[in-house]
Amino acid sequence: MQEEQVDTLSVTLVQTDLYWENVTANLSSLEEKIASLPEKSDVIVLPEMFNSGFTMNTAIAEPVNLTTTKWLKQIAAQTGSLVIGSFAVKEDGRFYNRLFCVNPDGSFTYNDKRHLFSMGGEHEVYTSGASRLTVNWKGWKICPLVCYDLRFPVWSRNSVQDPYDLLIYVANWPAKRANAWNTLLKARAIENQAYVVGVNRIGIDGNNLEYRGDSVALDFLGEPKYMLADLEMEKTVHFSKTELEHYRDRFPALSDADTFQIL
Structure with a gap:
């Protein structure tokens, strides 16, 4: 069956407090919030380490396809949405801050956080990711990244050869920064x-550490479509593919970008 193509993509931002290292409490709380959404959404985005908070305690890390992965599959199936968020994964004796993109049919793709926050000791606990992910969903190309990756523009870089339409960051970003x-x-x-x-x-x-949210949806000019400030809330925003393509046609700056690869 051919995947539905949409010009207007609806994306739900879930800005929430998290129970420290309590997987059961976090999944239960998030499930209630998602179940109460007033409208259906094409994409649901959760924070970084949404089941635990940003912790270096690997006791909460799970193998793939255990509790949290199964929960993501359940939520994706119930909502019909692509569900995006990261949590700590244990695999082959190593630990990863792994971001999952889970489809309603239960299939999923993932990438591991590339830039580990050394000031917090993350690099001593987790293994860095080696590749970037682009997800094709409903005619949109989506590039999801994790928190500290935001500080490194080369890793986030778009290209005219294989452009993405939507860049997503999931984070536990402290208020002091x-x-x-x-x-x-x-x-x-x-x-x-x-x-x-x-x-x-x-x-x-x-x-x-204090977190004040500041979750946001921005257009291609960097202008906010919606800002969540410091409130615990869920907000669905809508993005137009036609508007994006018209802007790129009028101002094709990506075609003037330098060509290089990260080794």
């Missing part, structure tokens, strides 16, 4: 001529 979060998200939208969604958590984690 909120200015960087807000500024860099706008820069990624402008330089890549793409819609950008950043989904961050709120609250205070087990390390006493």
